[in-house]
Amino acid sequence: MKKTWNAFVTTVVKFTRPVLQKIGAFFGRIATFLSEKVAPILRRLGHGLTHNAILRTGNNQLILFSFLKIHVTRKMRHAIYGYLFISLWLVGFTIFTFYPLLYSLYLSFHEAYYNLEQGVITTFIGFDNYINIFRSSILLPLFSSYLGRIIIAVPIILVFSVVIAMLVNTPIKGKGAWRSIFFLPVIISTGPVLNELNAQNAITLPNIQESPVIDYVVNNLPDLVADPLLLVINSMLLILWYAGIPILIFLAGLQKIDPSLYEAASMDGASPWMRFWKITLPSIMPFMGISIVYVVVSMSLYVEAGGILDLVRTHILVGAPDSAFWFGYGYAAAIAWVYFLLMVILILIFTALTRERRRKHA
Amino acid sequence: MTTKWTLSPERKAKIQRFFLGKTFTDGFLYRFVIYTLLLSFSYIYLYPLLFMFINSLKSVDDLINPGVQWIPTTLVWENYTRAFQVLNLPNSLVDSTVYVLKVSIAVTLSSALIGYGFARFEFPFKKMFFAFMLATFILPSQVTLVANMLIFRNLNIISTEWSMLLPAMSGQGINAAIYILIFYTFYRTIPGILIESAEVDGATQFRIFRTIVLPLAIPSFVIVFLFSFVWYWNESYITGLYVGARVTLPLWLQAFRASYETIFPPGTPGAELNEAILLAGNILTILPLLLIYFFGQRLFTQSIDRTGITGE
Numbered sequence: 001m002k003k004t005w006n007a008f009v010t011t012v013v014k015f016t017r018p019v020l021q022k023i024g025a026f027f028g029r030i031a032t033f034l035s036e037k038v039a040p041i042l043r044r045l046g047h048g049l050t051h052n053a054i055l056r057t058g059n060n061q062l063i064l065f066s067f068l069k070i071h072v073t074r075k076m077r078h079a080i081y082g083y084l085f086i087s088l089w090l091v092g093f094t095i096f097t098f099y100p101l102l103y104s105l106y107l108s109f110h111e112a113y114y115n116l117e118q119g120v121i122t123t124f125i126g127f128d129n130y131i132n133i134f135r136s137s138i139l140l141p142l143f144s145s146y147l148g149r150i151i152i153a154v155p156i157i158l159v160f161s162v163v164i165a166m167l168v169n170t171p172i173k174g175k176g177a178w179r180s181i182f183f184l185p186v187i188i189s190t191g192p193v194l195n196e197l198n199a200q201n202a203i204t205l206p207n208i209q210e211s212p213v214i215d216y217v218v219n220n221l222p223d224l225v226a227d228p229l230l231l232v233i234n235s236m237l238l239i240l241w242y243a244g245i246p247i248l249i250f251l252a253g254l255q256k257i258d259p260s261l262y263e264a265a266s267m268d269g270a271s272p273w274m275r276f277w278k279i280t281l282p283s284i285m286p287f288m289g290i291s292i293v294y295v296v297v298s299m300s301l302y303v304e305a306g307g308i309l310d311l312v313r314t315h316i317l318v319g320a321p322d323s324a325f326w327f328g329y330g331y332a333a334a335i336a337w338v339y340f341l342l343m344v345i346l347i348l349i350f351t352a353l354t355r356e357r358r359r360k361h362a
Numbered sequence: 363m364t365t366k367w368t369l370s371p372e373r374k375a376k377i378q379r380f381f382l383g384k385t386f387t388d389g390f391l392y393r394f395v396i397y398t399l400l401l402s403f404s405y406i407y408l409y410p411l412l413f414m415f416i417n418s419l420k421s422v423d424d425l426i427n428p429g430v431q432w433i434p435t436t437l438v439w440e441n442y443t444r445a446f447q448v449l450n451l452p453n454s455l456v457d458s459t460v461y462v463l464k465v466s467i468a469v470t471l472s473s474a475l476i477g478y479g480f481a482r483f484e485f486p487f488k489k490m491f492f493a494f495m496l497a498t499f500i501l502p503s504q505v506t507l508v509a510n511m512l513i514f515r516n517l518n519i520i521s522t523e524w525s526m527l528l529p530a531m532s533g534q535g536i537n538a539a540i541y542i543l544i545f546y547t548f549y550r551t552i553p554g555i556l557i558e559s560a561e562v563d564g565a566t567q568f569r570i571f572r573t574i575v576l577p578l579a580i581p582s583f584v585i586v587f588l589f590s591f592v593w594y595w596n597e598s599y600i601t602g603l604y605v606g607a608r609v610t611l612p613l614w615l616q617a618f619r620a621s622y623e624t625i626f627p628p629g630t631p632g633a634e635l636n637e638a639i640l641l642a643g644n645i646l647t648i649l650p651l652l653l654i655y656f657f658g659q660r661l662f663t664q665s666i667d668r669t670g671i672t673g674e
Contacts, residue, residue: 015452022460027467078483081567085479088472089495089542092532097498100509107508120512167400172393180659181404187655187662188411188648190596192616196644200637202413237410248666297500303599312504313603316511329508336504347500 104333112329113319120329129334132327139335142308143342148228150299150346153239156232157295161243162284165250183248185241191303194238198304203238242298246291253284288354293347300343312336418442418641425637438638445642448622449614455650458595458610465526466590469535473586474579476533477545478571482557499539503600514604525604526594536597541586544665548582549575585665588658592651615647 049055056063062070083090108129110122133139168178197203214233218226232239257279265275303309312332319328369377383389412432417425421438424430480492503510514520519528529535533542552575560570594601598612608614614621622635655662 015456019456019459019463022456023463023467026460026464075484079485082479082483082485082488084567085483085571086476086491088531089476089479089533090491092472092529092534093491093494093498095513096510096529096532096534097501097506100506100513101501103509103512104505104507114512164403167396167403170396172396172400176660176663178400178404179663180655181407183659183663184411184655185407187592187651188596190612190648191598192612193644193648196615196640197410197414200413200417200641202410237406240406245666248663252666293500301502309502309504309599312507313599316508333505333508336502336507340502340505343502344500 104336107330108334108337110330111327112333114329122330125330129327129331130338132331133334133338139308139311142311143338144224145228145231146300146308146339147342147346148225149231150296152228152232153242153299154292154295154346154350157239157243157246158288158291160240161246161291162250162281164243164247165254165284166280168247168251169254179248179251183244186244189241194302195305198235198238203235204233239299242295245294245298249287249291249294250284253287254280257283285354289351292350292354296343296347296350300339308335308339312339414641414644418445418638418645420638422634422636422638441638441642442646444622444626444639445618445646448618448625448639449611449643449646450621451646454608454611454614458614459650461523461605461609462591462594464523465530465535465594466587468527469530469533469538469541469590469594470583470587472531472533472535473538473541474545474576474583475571477542478549478575480542481546481549495533495542496539498534499537503536507600507603511603520604521606523605523609526601535590536593536600537590541590544586545579545582548579552578585661588654588661589665592654595651611647611650615643618643 054065062072064070107120107122109124109126111125111129112120112122115121133143164182168175168182172178194203218230221229261279262275265279270278301309312335315326315332315335316329318326319331379389381390383392416432416434418441419437419439420430420434420441421436424434424436476495480488480495511520514525517524519525526535530538535541556574557570560574565573595610596612598610598616601609602613602616606613608617618640619635622639626635628634
């Protein structure tokens with residue numbers, strides 16, 4: 001026993017040591033570079049910047065051009081430090097988020113292809129990209145099934161996670177273990193694994209597909225409703241997997257309810273049913289919004305093979321002026337923007353609906 | 363002779379008490395219903411995992427045989443040895459761990475700094491920036507993808523780790539808004555008097571951050587680090603485009619079919635790829651995260667309270 005344990009430990013050490021060494025070396029290199037090369041320059045620069053003819057600091061005042069004295073208040077100093085701390089974010093946001101956002105909006109009104117010699121070649125074509133999206137026989141069904149799926153799945157996920165949260169919140173044994181089970185999907189749901197499960201039909205509830213009730217319902221509904229419904233049923237497990245984080249959010253909400261509230265209500269003769277509608281639901285309603293945002297975002301960001309997000313990538317990578325199927329950067333940007341706007345609209349609709357309910361209950 | 367089944371009132375009350383309890387919620391019936399529901403829901407949740415594990419051990423005959431559902435007739439461990447080879451395992455595991463650790467440490471450190479800026483200081487446009495920061499959470503990376511690819515190409519860092527590291531270092535990593543929010547919420551709970559007294563003693567803001575705030579924030583660091591590790595590990599779309607086709611283990615899994623054909627060329631005996639081998643690859647891919655989750659479940663499940671979205 002001890003021997004195998006030792007062998008286990010040595011193999012673990014054998015595998016983790018190179019990893020740790022590499023990481024240590026990486027950050028060590030950065031640290032030594034920063035402290036030996038960058039820091040002295042910065043220090044000298046900083047000193048020069050704060051002690052010169054134009055600008056001088058000290059004694060709570062700022063001296064400009066050697067004669068203009070400005071008293072530096074605590075508030076001003078705080079503002080400066082605040083900007084210093086978030087400067088990283090400001091720089092990153094401008095370069096990696098804000099500018100790309102504007103640029104992709106700009107590209108979505110252009111026909112754009114990448115050319116090795118000249119970079120991106122753009123020609124202005126107005127709203128053509130957007131019109132082409134609504135003309136496309138591939139994209140339009142994808143968008144409508146995306147909308148249908150979210151509209152059907154989000155209420156299911158929310159109801160399911162409220163139910164699970166309430167179950168876990170009852171005095172049961174092994175609360176932590178149950179909670180861990182329901183959070184597990186957040187840890188293991190990675191694109192390739194989900195795609196594989198999807199391919200092997202392992203994400204539908206066992207035996208639900210052959211149910212005659214489902215067949216009957218689906219056959220008697222218009223395609224517009226039936227198709228997304230079938231899609232939801234066929235990937236039921238995957239959809240329930242999105243409940244991982246909402247369950248925890250609602251659980252945290254449930255734990256904040258004062259138990260004496262329930263006692264008082266049952267004293268007054270309220271049934272468990274009444275207590276649920278009058279106490280439990282109103283007190284977790286405020287968490288509905290954040291759960292909706294999380295569920296819609298995480299469902300939308302799942303990249304399905306052959307789905308809209310996958311097409312964005314293909315249009316970028318394969319797109320060329322002479323291609324009849326793939327239309328390059330501009331078209332990809334337009335698809336991404338339409339997708340993003342749909343997502344925001346969905347979030348707004350859902351949050352508006354729950355807010356309406358909340359007002360009615362209050 | 364017939365026995366008349368009568369119960370004494372005490373006994374009747376006792377049985378009733380057992381099934382219904384004092385307030386119904388502590389009776390056997392109620393508990394039975396709760397546990398049944400929980401068990402069936404857990405089964406639904408764990409079904410894909412069980413499916414993966416069982417089927418990964420099946421032989422080809424068992425896979426086709428409809429009579430074999432949960433208990434394979436033979437355990438084919440060879441599926442695992444093959445998947446191990448195809449995923450290029452010890453090496454790919456080390457590489458992807460190194461890469462993910464770098465990125466997640468970078469994102470943790472930067473979120474810690476940025477969160478402090480938002481939590482501790484008042485400055486013009488703070489509300490606006492904070493709203494932007496939160497809004498980045500709902501922004502799909504596909505919207506910025508087009509431009510970012512060009513930026514990275516111009517910076518000459520496309521297909522290197524830096525194209526993930528740079529955004530991570532500047533608070534634009536995957537789900538960085540959540541991490542910043544976690545730190546922000548924590549910093550707001552530190553009593554201001556602690557920091558003001560250090561200020562009076564003449565410590566600079568950076569010194570205060572380093573010597574007072576950082577040691578207090580270690581639990582937040584651990585949680586943010588774990589989450590960013592898991593989420594960077596699982597992210598394969600952006601990583602595949604920016605960094606390279608076979609950087610993390612999930613990306614190796616994505617290329618499973620292609621690499622299988624190069625290692626076991628079609629035509630050689632017993633070389634057909636079957637579902638069992640694929641599922642063995644899946645299991646091997648999620649195994650590291652399962653191990654992390656096994657040891658750190660509490661940290662993961664308590665994280666929601668730390669984001670402060672439930673309100674204090």
